[in-house]
Amino acid sequence: MDYTKCFKEVLLKYSFIDPFVELIRHNENITYKVTEKHSGDTYLLRMHKPITKNMQGVHNTREAVQSELEYLLAWSSHSELPVQIPVPNLNGELVTTVVIEHEEVHCSVLKWIFGEIMSKQDLKSEGTVRTFGTRIAHLHQFSMRYQQGSSFIRPEYEIEWTNTMLAKLRSGEEMGIIATKDFYILENTISLINDRIKILSKTMETWGFIHADINYSNLILTPKGISFIDFGLSGSGYYAMDIAMGALLTEGELRNALLAGYTTIISRKIDTEQLEGFMFLVIFAYYSFLMSNQDKHMWIRKQMPDLIENYCKPFLNGETVFYSF
Incomplete structure (x- = not known):
């Protein structure tokens, strides 16, 4: 209906x-x-x-x-x-x-919320990207203090989530959207990321309520500054995932400014290798979401080989890809 x-x-x-x-x-x-x-x-x-x-x-x-x-x-x-x-x-x-x-x-x-939906052009300056980092940190700072009630329930972004994502991507291989050789690399990439997630500690500083859908359409530039909208996919996860989403919206050479802005509010060392893993998961999640949209299948076929060759393979070989995404 x-x-x-x-x-x-x-x-x-x-x-x-x-x-x-x-x-x-x-x-x-x-x-x-x-x-x-x-x-x-x-x-x-x-x-x-x-x-x-x-x-x-x-x-x-x-x-x-x-x-x-x-x-x-x-x-x-x-x-x-x-x-x-x-x-x-x-x-x-x-x-x-x-x-x-x-x-x-x-x-x-x-x-x-009145304002302008942000675009790639709005995150071209070091100052704006740095401010963007502080906005993500302010959200996480509040999450660290937020007391969830006994009936609080939201999605969890952990191993079960990545496995569900992998199953959807496997259906893409079965439909011929993703080449078998590419899926093999993709699967190994997710396996490596999962292994790293399994050893991450869940502390007040690393795990809590995250936005989980930070993209341009969910950033509003208001007269007072950058506001987040659409918490519809928000849930429990590693704060690094939100930071990784923010990094994907900025140019590689400006990502240090994003991290610098974040750490002015929350003083801690940020592991870029950890962020790389979450950046991949965010991208894979988008592809898995598109699997149900037949109109996007040709686009996936064209994009996947580049993702595998220029990002997944170097990542699996131990190369840094944080600044090249």
């Missing part, structure tokens, strides 16, 4: 008076921009229903959405920059559940 036309029932659960609704997209959620005509107040409505079944996961459950919103609510009271603040429904609940054709769909509303 077309869930994108079901927003009216959800809006009745909130105190909207005369809203104008625009569909933004249907991806891991169905998202709408909701604007009150009389006041101009703007909100983001999310229906936590992914476009494909392979995107369904723990993050779509009511308990996980509730946990995400509780974190955002707490983060909003500590952040100097705009945060997508959750808006309760008429019953005072952060999560609204509606039944559509005998199926429960969980929904949430967040305050809109």
Whole structure:
């Protein structure tokens, strides 16, 4: 069924008076921009229903959405920059559940953050990249202090996650999208990264609540600075994964500035070899996500040999690839 036309029932659960609704997209959620005509107040409505079944996961459950919103609510009271603040429904609940054709769909509303979606061009200067590093660190600094309740549940980004990812990539080999010789290298790369993850320690300084989806479309340049949006895939993981995502958005020669910005807030040594592993996992996760999109199969066929030859093979040979991605 077309869930994108079901927003009216959800809006009745909130105190909207005369809203104008625009569909933004249907991806891991169905998202709408909701604007009150009389006041101009703007909100983001999310229906936590992914476009494909392979995107369904723990993050779509009511308990996980509730946990995400509780974190955002707490983060909003500590952040100097705009945060997508959750808006309760008429019953005072952060999560609204509606039944559509005998199926429960969980929904949430967040305050809109005004600003410009960032692009590659916005992260071209050393100063901006350094500031970007501090923003990631401020988020992690709060996560280190955040007390999760007993009912808190979010995805975990560890070995099970990488194995699920590998299974999706294996389906790409079975469909002929990834050459068998390339998949062999890819599999060895993930195996090496998994071996390194297994010996990582989980401490307050290394493991906690992470954004897990830092990309240009989730960075908003506001008058006050860089804000993060879309915590829909957030969960428990190594803080290094967020840093690795940030590094992939910056030029190689500026990555030291990113790390320098981060360590001005959180003083600790950052292992670039560890970051390399998470950079690979982020890239592999994107490819595995695209496996269900037939329109992207040709693109994967073209990109995979370059990834294998110029990055995976050198990585497996012990060469540094942190600055060359």
